[in-house]
Structure formats: C-alpha cells, structure tokens
Amino acid sequence: xxxxxxxxxxxxxxxxxxxxxxxxxxxxxxxxxxxxxxxxxxxxxxxxxxxxxxxxxxxxxxxxxxxxxxxxxxxxxxxxxxxxxxxxxxxxxxxxxxxxxxxxxxxxxxxxxxxxxxxxxxxxxxxxxxxxxxxxxxxxxxxxxxxxxxxxxxxxxxxxxxxxxxxxxxxxxxxxxxxxxxxxxxxxxxxxxxxxxxxxxxxxxxxxxxxxxxxxxxxxxxxxxxxxxxxxxxxxxxxxxxxxxxxxxxxxxxxxxxxxxxxxxxxxxxxxxxxxxxxxxxxxxxxxxxxxxxxxxxxxx
Amino acid sequence: xxxxxxxxxxxxxxxxxxxxxxxxxxxxxxxxxxxxxxxxxxxxxxxxxxxxxxxxxxxxxxxxxxxxxxxxxxxxxxxxxxxxxxxxxxxxxxxxxxxxxxxxxxxxxxxxxxxxxxxxxxxxxxxxxxxxxxxxxxxxxxxxxxxxxxxxxxxxxxxxxxxxxxxxxxxxxxxxxxxxxxxxx
Amino acid sequence: xxxxxxxxxxxxxxxxxxxxxxxxxxxxxxxxxxxxxxxxxxxxxxxxxxxxxxxxxxxxxxxxxxxxxxxxxxxxxxxxxxxxxxxxxxxxxxxxxxxxxxxxxxxxxxxxxxxxxxxxxxxxxxxxxxxxxxxxxxxxxxxxxxxxxxxxxxxxxxxxxxxxxxxxxxxxxxxxxxxxxxxxxxxxxxxxxxxxxxxxxxxxxxxxxxxxxxxxxxxxxxxxxxxxxxxxxxxxxxxxxxxxxxxxxxxxxxxxxxxxxxxxxxxxxxxxxxxxxxxxxxxxxxxxxxxxxxxxxxxxxxxxxxxxxxxxxxxxxxxxxxxxxxxxxxxxxxxxxxxxxxxxxxxxxxxxxxxxxxxxxxxxxxxxxxxxxxxxxxxxxxxxxxxxxxxxxxxxxxxxxxxxxxxxxxxxxxxxxxxxxxxxxxxxxxxxxxx
Ligand code: NA
Ligand code: NA
Numbered sequence: 079x080x081x082x083x084x085x086x087x088x089x090x091x092x093x094x095x096x097x098x099x100x101x102x103x104x105x106x107x108x109x110x111x112x113x114x115x116x117x118x119x120x121x122x123x124x125x126x127x128x129x130x131x132x133x134x135x136x137x138x139x140x141x142x143x144x145x146x147x148x149x150x151x152x153x154x155x156x157x158x159x160x161x162x163x164x165x166x167x168x169x170x171x172x173x174x175x176x177x178x179x180x181x182x183x184x185x186x187x188x189x190x191x192x193x194x195x196x197x198x199x200x201x202x203x204x205x206x207x208x209x210x211x212x213x214x215x216x217x218x219x220x221x222x223x224x225x226x227x228x229x230x231x232x233x234x235x236x237x238x239x240x241x242x243x244x245x246x247x248x249x250x251x252x253x254x255x256x257x258x259x260x261x262x263x264x265x266x267x268x269x270x271x272x273x274x275x276x277x278x279x280x281x282x283x284x285x286x287x288x289x290x291x292x293x294x295x296x297x298x299x300x301x302x303x304x305x306x307x308x309x310x311x312x313x314x315x316x317x318x319x320x321x322x323x324x325x326x327x328x329x330x331x332x333x334x335x336x337x338x339x340x341x342x343x344x345x346x347x348x349x350x351x352x353x354x355x356x357x358x359x360x361x362x363x364x365x366x367x368x369x370x371x372x373x374x375x376x377x378x379x
Numbered sequence: 380x381x382x383x384x385x386x387x388x389x390x391x392x393x394x395x396x397x398x399x400x401x402x403x404x405x406x407x408x409x410x411x412x413x414x415x416x417x418x419x420x421x422x423x424x425x426x427x428x429x430x431x432x433x434x435x436x437x438x439x440x441x442x443x444x445x446x447x448x449x450x451x452x453x454x455x456x457x458x459x460x461x462x463x464x465x466x467x468x469x470x471x472x473x474x475x476x477x478x479x480x481x482x483x484x485x486x487x488x489x490x491x492x493x494x495x496x497x498x499x500x501x502x503x504x505x506x507x508x509x510x511x512x513x514x515x516x517x518x519x520x521x522x523x524x525x526x527x528x529x530x531x532x533x534x535x536x537x538x539x540x541x542x543x544x545x546x547x548x549x550x551x552x553x554x555x556x557x558x559x560x561x562x563x564x
Numbered sequence: 565x566x567x568x569x570x571x572x573x574x575x576x577x578x579x580x581x582x583x584x585x586x587x588x589x590x591x592x593x594x595x596x597x598x599x600x601x602x603x604x605x606x607x608x609x610x611x612x613x614x615x616x617x618x619x620x621x622x623x624x625x626x627x628x629x630x631x632x633x634x635x636x637x638x639x640x641x642x643x644x645x646x647x648x649x650x651x652x653x654x655x656x657x658x659x660x661x662x663x664x665x666x667x668x669x670x671x672x673x674x675x676x677x678x679x680x681x682x683x684x685x686x687x688x689x690x691x692x693x694x695x696x697x698x699x700x701x702x703x704x705x706x707x708x709x710x711x712x713x714x715x716x717x718x719x720x721x722x723x724x725x726x727x728x729x730x731x732x733x734x735x736x737x738x739x740x741x742x743x744x745x746x747x748x749x750x751x752x753x754x755x756x757x758x759x760x761x762x763x764x765x766x767x768x769x770x771x772x773x774x775x776x777x778x779x780x781x782x783x784x785x786x787x788x789x790x791x792x793x794x795x796x797x798x799x800x801x802x803x804x805x806x807x808x809x810x811x812x813x814x815x816x817x818x819x820x821x822x823x824x825x826x827x828x829x830x831x832x833x834x835x836x837x838x839x840x841x842x843x844x845x846x847x848x849x850x851x852x853x854x855x856x857x858x859x860x861x862x863x864x865x866x867x868x869x870x871x872x873x874x875x876x877x878x879x880x881x882x883x884x885x886x887x888x889x890x891x892x893x894x895x896x897x898x899x900x901x902x903x904x905x906x907x908x909x910x911x912x913x914x915x916x917x918x919x920x921x922x923x924x925x926x927x928x929x930x931x932x933x934x935x936x937x938x939x940x941x942x943x944x945x946x947x948x949x950x951x952x953x954x955x956x957x958x959x960x961x962x963x964x965x966x967x968x969x970x971x972x973x974x975x976x977x978x979x980x981x982x983x984x985x986x987x988x989x990x991x992x993x994x995x996x997x998x999x
Pocket of ligand 2: 898899900901938939940941942943944945946947
C-alpha cells in the first residue's frame with residue numbers, strides 16, 4: 079500500500095480543493111485502496127510558494143499550485159494570465175491545449191509531471207466606486223501582486239499598490255486600495271461586500287491551477303496504479319472545468335445577492351482593455367521567445 | 380581562535396541587526412510615500428504612486444536572515460531559552476554531565492538543520508529558483524542565510540561544549556542566571 | 565501505531581528533551597524529527613528545511629521584531645517612568661493601582677498589534693522594570709502581562725483571525741469587529757481580578773503613593789502626553805490608511821526614535837544596544853517559531869491532530885457536548901502546538917462538525933481565538949511564556965503558574981460566549997447590516 083500526501087494552497091470549501099478530494103477518492107476506489115492520497119488543504123502542510131519545490135525535491139509526491147506562480151522562472155508559466163488574450167472558457171481551454179506540450183516539457187526538466195490543470199473563473203475588477211470609462215480608472219489605487227498585474231495598472235493609468243491577500247479587507251476599509259482584479263470565487267470567499275461595492279465582469283483572463291507529481295514517485299507505482307491515477311486525473315480535469323463554469327455563475331449571482339453592483343464593462347472600457355491586452359500579449363511573446371511564439375501560433379489556429 | 384570566534388558572532392549579529400534596519404527603512408519608505416501621496420492628493424496635485432516593489436516578499440527574506448544570522452550570538456548571550464529547572468535541581472556536580480549532554484544533542488540537531496537548509500539553498504541554486512513577486516529574487520540568497528546562520532549556531536554550541544568540558548560551565552550561564560527584570564547590563 | 569499512542573510517546577520525548585536543558589526550539593525540532601522517523605515515510609530533513617524556510621519568511625511576522633525594537637528603544641527613554649508617574653496619582657484609589665497598567669497597556673497596544681507575543685514583549689519591556697522598582701508583586705505583574713498579551717489576538721487587528729477567516733471562508737472584517745466586545749470583557753475581567761486580588765492581599769501591595777491635590781495631579785498627567793501621542797500615531801497610521809497592521813510596527817519604531825531623540829536619550833550607544841537587544845530577542849522567538857513550524861508540519865504528516873479531531877467527530881455529541889469536548893481538545897492541543905498551527909491543522913475536520921451542530925462560524929472564530937489565547941500561556945509551548953522567560957529569567961512552568969488565574973478567566977469568557985453568543989455577534993450585526 080502506498081500513501082501520498084498532496085498539499086494544496088486553498089481552503090476545503092474551494093471548488094479546486096473539492097475536485098482534488100474527489101480525485102483522491104477516485105484513485106482510492108480504482109486501486110482498491112492500494113494508493114491512498116491525503117489532501118492537505120489551505121497550506122496546512124506546505125505553504126503555496128514552496129509547493130512546487132517540495133514536489134520537485136520529493137518532500138511530498140504531489141501537490142497543487144497556481145501555474146502562474148512560476149512566472150519568474152519562465153514566462154511560459156504565465157501565458158494563462160496574459161490579460162485579454164483568452165477571456166472565455168473555450169478560449170482558455172484552447173490556450174491550455176496550446177501551452178500543454180511546452181508546459182509538460184518545462185516541468186519535465188525538473189522531474190515533474192503534470193496530472194491535470196483547471197481554470198479559475200474569469201478575472202473581473204472589484205472596486206469601491208463606479209468605473210464607467212477607462213478615464214475613471216486613472217489614479218485609482220489598484221492591487222498589484224505580480225509583474226503582470228503591475229503592468230496592467232500602469233497601462234490603464236492606475237496607481238499600483240501592493241496588498242497581501244490577508245490584508246485585503248483592512249486595505250479596502252482604510253482606503254489603501256480602491257480596486258483589485260480577481261475571480262468572483264475569491265471575491266465571495268473573502269466576503270467583499272463587507273468592504274467594497276462594484277464588480278465589473280471584465281473576463282480579463284482565466285488563471286489555472288495545476289496538480290503536479292514527482293516523476294520518480296510516480297514511477298514507483300505499479301502499472302495498474304499509474305493507469306488509475308491517469309484516468310482519475312483525466313476525469314478530474316473534465317469535472318474541474320465544469321465545476322469552474324458553474325462556480326462562475328453561482329458566485330457572480332452570490333455577489334449580486336449580497337448587494338454588490340454587478341455589471342459588464344462599458345464599450346469604452348472594453349476597447350481600452352483590448353488595447354492593453356494587445357500590448358501585453360506582444361510583450362509576453364517577446365519575453366517568451368520561440369516557445370512563446372509556438373504557443374501563440376498553436377492557440378491562434 | 381577565541382578572538383576569531385567572537386568576531387564571527389559579533390559580525391553575524393550586526394548583519395542580522397542591519398537586516399532589521401533594512402526592513403524598517405523599506406517599510407518606512409513605503410509609508411512615507413503614502414503620506415506624501417495623500418498630501419499631494421489633498422492639494423490636488425499629481426501623486427507619485429511610488430511603491431517599494433516586492434516589499435512583503437523581501438521583508439520576509441530580510442526577516443529570515445535577521446532571525447538566523449543572530450542565532451550564534453544570541454546563544455552566547457544567553458538569550459535563547461530552555462528549561463533549566465531540572466539542571467538547577469540536580470546540583471552543580473551532576474549538572475555538568477547534563478549540560479554536556481544537552482549541548483551534544485543540540486549540536487547534533489543544529490548540525491542536521493544546517494545540512495538540510497544548505498541542501499535546500501543548493502537545490503534552489505541548481506534549479507535557478509526565483510521568488511514569485513514583482514522582483515524575481517533568486518531564492519538561493521535568502522535560503523543561504525538560513526544555512527549560514529545555523530552553521531554559526533552549530534559552531535557556537537560546539538564552542539560552549541568545549542567551554543563546559545574545560546571550565547565546567549557554559550559561558551552563557553552567568554547571563555542566563557542574571558537575567559532578571561531591570562538587572563541586565 | 566495509533567494516534568493516541570504516538571502522541572503520548574512524542575509528549576514523553578518532548579518532556580525528556582526539554583528536561584535535559586536542550587533549547588526549546590531544538591527540542592521541538594527533535595520531537596518533530598522523532599515523529600517523522602517513527603510514523604512517516606517523507607524525508608524528515610527536507611521537511612525540516614521546507615517548513616523552517618516557510619515559517620521564517622513570513623511577512624506578517626516582521627511586525628514582531630519591529631515591536632520588540634520599539635519596546636527596546638522606549639525602555640531606554642524616560643517614557644515608562646513618566647507614564648507611571650503620570651498615572652500613579654490617578655490610580656491611587658483603584659484597588660490594584662498601577663498593576664492595571666499592564667492590562668490597560670496591553671488592551672490599547674492590542675489595537676495596534678495582531679500578535680500576542682509582540683503585545684506581551686512591547687508592554688512588558690516598558691512596564692515590568694517600573695512595576696518592580698515600585699515594589700509591586702512580581703507574580704501578579706508577570707501574570708497580568710502573560711494574560712494581557714493574549715488580547716493582541718482578540719482585539720483587531722489579529723493574525724489568528726486572518727488565518728481562521730481564510731481557512732473557513734469567513735469575513736475577516738466581521739471577525740475583527742466581533743472580537744471587540746469579548747476583548748473588552750476579557751480586559752474588564754482581568755482588571756476585576758487584579759482589583760480583587762489587591763483587596764484580598766493588602767500586605768503584598770506596595771505603599772500607597774502620596775495623595776495629591778487636583779492641580780498637581782493634572783500637572784503629573786501632562787507627562788502622559790508622549791505615550792498618548794505615540795499610541796495615537798501608530799493606531800492612526802493604520803486607520804488613516806497610511807500603513808498596514810504589519811507596517812504600523814515600523815511607524816512605532818520611527819516615532820519611538822523621534823521621542824527618544826526629543827527626550828535626549830538617543831545616542832549611538834543606546835541605539836546600538838536597543839537594536840542588538842531587539843535582534844537577539846526576536847531571534848530567540850523566531851527560532852522557536854521555526855522549531856514549532858517543523859513540529860506542525862510533522863504533525864500534519866503524522867495526521868495526529870486530524871485523527872484526534874475525527875475521534876471527537878465519531879462520538880456523535882450534542883452541540884453542547886461537542887463544544888465542551890472541543891474546548892478540552894484545544895486546551896490539551898494548545899499545550900503542545902502554537903495557536904495558528906492548531907487552527908490550520910484541525911479546521912478541515914472540525915469545521916464540518918461545528919457547522920452541522922448549527923454554530924455560527926463567526927461566533928466559532930471568536931471562540932477559537934479565546935481558546936488559542938489560553939494556549940499562549942500554557943507550558944511547554946506558549947509564546948507569551950517564552951517572551952516572559954526571556955525577559956525575567958523565570959522558567960516557563962513558573963510563569964505558566966502565575967498566568968493560571970488569567971487562563972481560568974479566559975475559560976470563563978468561553979463559557980459566557982457559549983451562553984450569550986451575541987457578545988460576539990451583536991456588534992458585527994449592527995455595524996455591517998444596518999447600513
Ligand atoms: Na490585535
Ligand atoms: Na501552550
């Protein structure tokens with residue numbers, strides 16, 4: 079009997095976690111209990127920044143993380159977070175298919191294997207005030223947590239500010255930040271109606287999480303177990319994307335139900351964002367070199 | 380030897396202190412910029428929008444360096460705490476072998492930690508791992524501070540082991556015994 | 565090996581290693597290592613490195629050395645003498661007199677700091693020497709500090725509430741507001757205890773300060789201005805939107821340096837001694853946190869907390885029995901794990917039980933914060949005890965004894981909270997749902 083520990087960054091109630099717990103149960107059932115995966119949610123075993131390294135070094139055999147957290151290692155990891163490049167589930171799926179071979183190659187260089195990858199709901203703008211035109215964004219304090227969110231702020235004329243996830247509520251309440259971009263999931267999970275009022279469904283990008291496994295640990299499994307893991311992973315990926323779409327609808331409704339003003343962005347804003355998207359796609363392509371070009375070519379065909 | 384060791388502890392303590400000063404300066408810059416921007420906004424002027432990039436991440440790295448680089452000096456100063464009730468109870472004659480045992484066990488534990496944090500840093504270097512935020516910091520740098528700090532701690536424990544074997548009591552003993560409210564130097 | 569046997573074995577190892585005089589941080593690490601080797605196939609050395617690294621680089625933790633530094637700077641000024649001389653004529657008639665400074669100081673400081681150890685360390689550095697000089701009972705002085713420091717967690721901002729809110733998807737804003745009334749009640753009961761103790765033990769109180777006419781009292785009160793300005797400055801930087809709760813600690817350092825300069829106590833020697841003293845003290849705490857982090861991760865791998873929580877779940881208790889069982893469970897766990905670890909390791913199993921029993925999760929958050937406060941002052945793993953041992957040289961077990969009355973008061977507040985849930989829920993309801 080083999081026991082695996084699988085650390086994840088998000089809490090038990092999150093749909094990614096639920097999906098992974100189901101994956102673990104599927105594996106257990108398919109192997110007749112010979113492979114048991116314990117999911118450790120909410121960074122309780124390993125902190126998010128260290129999960130990739132922990133899997134790579136074999137400290138844990140498998141783990142989940144946000145793909146774009148690895149952006150500073152290679153731009154390949156952040157193609158899902160290039161703003162307005164792929165802003166629907168269909169487009170995000172297509173982009174994932176285009177990225178997958180190169181993503182697997184990159185992970186393979188570190189002895190890692192991709193099991194499955196599931197998108198978050200599309201990213202929208204949460205704000206304390208009405209934002210009707212691109213001009214309204216000027217001077218708004220916008221939460222930047224990575225290079226690309228900082229760049230979005232710059233291009234839209236906003237003021238980037240750095241706010242840690244744990245500090246978001248206080249920062250909005252005391253006025254250190256005025257707007258942020260995240261998914262309706264994260265928005266409802268952090269009960270944004272307690273401190274802000276508007277949501278703009280900009281569908282800027284659909285970031286993905288991935289579940290990775292240490293290749294050496296995987297190779298130690300029997301053929302039947304390997305097969306069970308692969309099949310459960312395939313099912314988890316399909317199920318996860320469906321859960322994500324349902325999550326988008328449910329959580330957006332929940333925002334509205336709790337008094338957040340949910341609106342589609344104005345045409346002016348859409349146009350402005352499209353331009354920002356084009357600029358940032360070009361910048362990303364330049365940074366990502368040949369692999370980047372290959373991904374974009376595959377995506378656009 | 381004695382002088383070289385003492386210089387090592389003092390140097391690493393100063394480095395640790397400077398890391399704390401660096402945190403204060405970086406955060407101070409950020410808070411200062413916010414104050415300035417708020418003043419500019421009130422006056423209807425253009426804001427600077429200045430941020431200290433990756434402040435939280437770099438602050439965390441500096442904290443780790445500050446905490447670990449100070450380990451050896453803190454041991455020598457008797458700042459690290461332990462339960463000495465039993466040691467005080469058994470009397471001076473039996474205390475010495477117990478002290479030697481505790482120091483031996485501690486040296487092993489600290490050496491073990493040194494080895495594996497060094498391995499962590501080395502791996503990060505091999506795989507060229509970077510931090511996540513706006514500034515891509517090579518993780519080997521802050522991780523090395525852990526390994527170096529623990530190495531100095533191991534040296535300090537061995538130093539005390541030697542002191543205790545030769546003189547019968549660790550050199551931090553007087554500091555440990557003397558710490559009382561308002562009485563420290 | 566089942567969870568209970570393994571847990572008992574590890575507790576024996578912990579007491580053995582601690583008993584020989586091994587440093588606490590290393591002792592925790594040794595227990596973690598033993599647990600990993602006995603029960604887990606994961607590589608212990610790598611788990612050590614990953615967990616220590618993860619714990620050592622916490623941004624929120626940077627507030628701790630900054631507040632400790634602030635305490636060291638202020639300790640080298642006239643601030644605490646001034647504060648005590650200013651307060652003494654006013655507190656003369658109040659049973660317990662200046663001992664209340666610890667509780668009130670911690671309560672006010674808790675509005676600035678999200679951590680219990682930082683509150684304890686900062687206020688302790690300022691008040692303990694002065695209380696001792698004035699002849700107050702040391703046991704009560706240390707006990708009030710240990711207990712009062714825990715208010716750092718209940719009065720917003722609070723690190724543990726942020727961790728709980730993220731783990732259970734509850735509103736952090738609501739949790740913060742919900743902590744205010746229970747925080748004030750705890751502070752009030754602490755003060756009532758101090759007053760009652762003073763009335764019952766007049767022989768152990770120092771001589772009463774001479775009485776003063778009102779004009780002189782007002783003049784003495786003038787000496788409180790610096791400390792009031794300092795506190796307003798730090799709180800103001802948070803609520804004015806200039807600093808996060810973490811960053812506010814640096815505002816405290818800056819203001820303390822300015823104050824020290826203005827009082828003429830800032831020179832190179834005092835700056836150096838303050839900085840290096842703070843470096844050593846925060847190193848001591850961070851080192852124990854690192855050892856505790858390895859222990860926490862090892863516990864996660866062994867599955868002990870999860871198994872114990874599942875065991876409680878399997879008992880099919882009524883809501884009241886469940887609450888009682890959980891309180892006992894967290895009290896025992898609290899002796900061996902730090903508060904944040906307790907929350908992250910058990911929420912996965914405990915929360916479904918709590919929800920099924922019909923408890924409000926905001927209410928439960930406040931309940932768990934108070935139980936975690938109790939854990940801060942029970943040996944052998946309790947960070948307020950470490951801070952105070954570092955400061956006074958008394959052993960953590962002895963300090964735990966001094967803190968026992970305050971532990972019991974917290975237990976009473978837990979009971980009050982269970983009987984009157986609105987103590988926690990009324991304020992967030994009125995503040996957030998009226999508008
Ligand atoms: Na607080
Ligand atoms: Na405890």
